[in-house]
Amino acid sequence: MEQTVNIKVKLNILEPNVGMKFSKTMEQYRLACNYVSEYLFNNNFPLNKNEVQKVIYNTIREKFNLKSQMAISCIRSVIARYKTVKTQMARRPYNYQDQNTGEWYREVRDLTWLHKPISFNRPQVDLQRNRDWSYLSSGQLSINTLDGRVKVDPICRGFNQYLDGTWKFGLAKLLKSSGKWYLHISATKEVTDFDKQAVKHVVGIDRGLRFLVTSYDEQGKTAFFDGQAIMRKRAKYQKLRAILQAKGTKSAKRRLKKLSGRENRWISDVNHCLSKTLVQKYGANTLFVLENLNGVSFERTDLPKALRNQNKSWAFYQLEQFLTYKAHLNNSEVVEVSAKYTSQRCPKCGVIKKDNRNHEKHEYHCDNCGYRSNDDRIGAMNIQLLGTQYISGQEQPKFELATNA
Template identity: 85%
Template sequence: MEMQVTIKTKLKISNSEIAWSFSKTMEQYRQACNYVSEYIFNNDFDMKQSRLNKELYTKLRNLFSLKSQMAQSVIRTVIARYKTVKTQMARRPYKYQDQNTGEWYREVRDLTWLHKPISFNRPQVDLQRNRDWSYLSSGQLSINTLDGRVKVDPICRGFNQYLDGTWKFGLAKLLKSSGKWYLHISATKEVADFNKQTVKHVVGLDRGLRFLATSYDEQGKTAFFDGQAIMRKRAKY
């Protein structure tokens, strides 16, 4: 089976020009997403990528100065968001009570219940492996922007474990949080299928804030990992 993880690496930006290129690229990408979102909303929620690509690809490149791959990524990003919202709405039907009989009814909701297009408020950009980003032999990351490719240093403890040839990198998302730059990289690896017959010891883990983790096994053994020290350090910085 396939195991998937998201590698979250901080980026070391060497100069303000790179930061400006990142900001400009992310903002143009965000505006392009809203443009596509409005089109989908006004065209009966057509999410066929081939039709959207034919109708919007050239416009996205001209209006927002996007590179070829980024223009296509915008369409995929918006389609994925609409599909997610569609699933969420279907899982939460509208419930109402008949005022005459007192009976309750459920009505399944779909995208037509939306009153306005889905809005993309946070600047970010999705980057395709090799075409928009790549890992260099020097240990740096090469990231595509509207001003061309730039090289940055990743700050991620344990990143080398994903470079043993068994992991396959995919989509990466560039974003900014609390003044710092990050790249979230999707990685997959083929692992053996789980066989419950071979399980000899079961341990359950529960994560939290007061206790970072609590473990419990089938023999009744419990362990608590206190989070007070971490919370104090977090409050300090």
């Protein structure tokens, strides 16, 4: 199978006119994206690239002076964004209660629920490999603009590892962040398909707040990755954000924007380091088993108000994404299992009882067999068991609550 990664390359811009060419190209591309977005919104969301291209391709080229490939990339990018939003809306149906009967109903949402076209506010441009950008033998990057091609030097640690002939470069995105220019390059590599028969380790991973990750393997070994320092730092970000929002000045808003970018980069770095540590710890031929957290809330009412919002918004899905692609590059795999009863089930006797878990003490104590352990560890143990069942042939293993006959 193929595994794709996104390489973030900083560009060394020495001549001011190069930055001006980039800015002009990105702004015209942004305006073209908004034009395509309005067309989709006003024409009942046609998401077939070829059909849309037949109608507005020439208009885009004439109106925004885009190169031929850039015009095609613009249409493709906007349609891809709408498809992503469509998927996200379908996953989050609208729940409402009938005021007369009191019954709850669920309605699946689609793109018609949008009140206005998707807006493209950040200047950027998508570049096609060998058409709009290329890597030269001199080590420079050749990038196409509306005013011709320019050559720039890339600055990226470890970039040479992608030049060994096993990686295939694809689409790249040119953007500017904090006054610096970057090229985000998509690279694809053919990796070996995961073989269940060759599995050496089955690792259950419980994600949470007190411990970002608690892992449990087939040998009965547990590893805790503390999240207390993360929570404290996020609380500081939230406090500073509240102060700036209360001011409401232009300078405060600029500071908020920078603060948001800094926090997002820090969160990504934490998740990168955590996923890398897990992959290196267990090695190749490992099955990492995670809970499916769709619909699961991490809101904690037992915490101070200042800590609640930042706790329930940690990027757990991002951690899963990072762990997945790193696992694939290391001949390993990540699977999701049902989260039902994983924190309520005793891993020794199998009894499922919600009251056995003490949230305040972070302890699970089974009143049936007497087994006692950390509640996050209990979750990881049950998840690991579901992973073992998956290896044995159950495609969707899950725990069921026993019913009395």
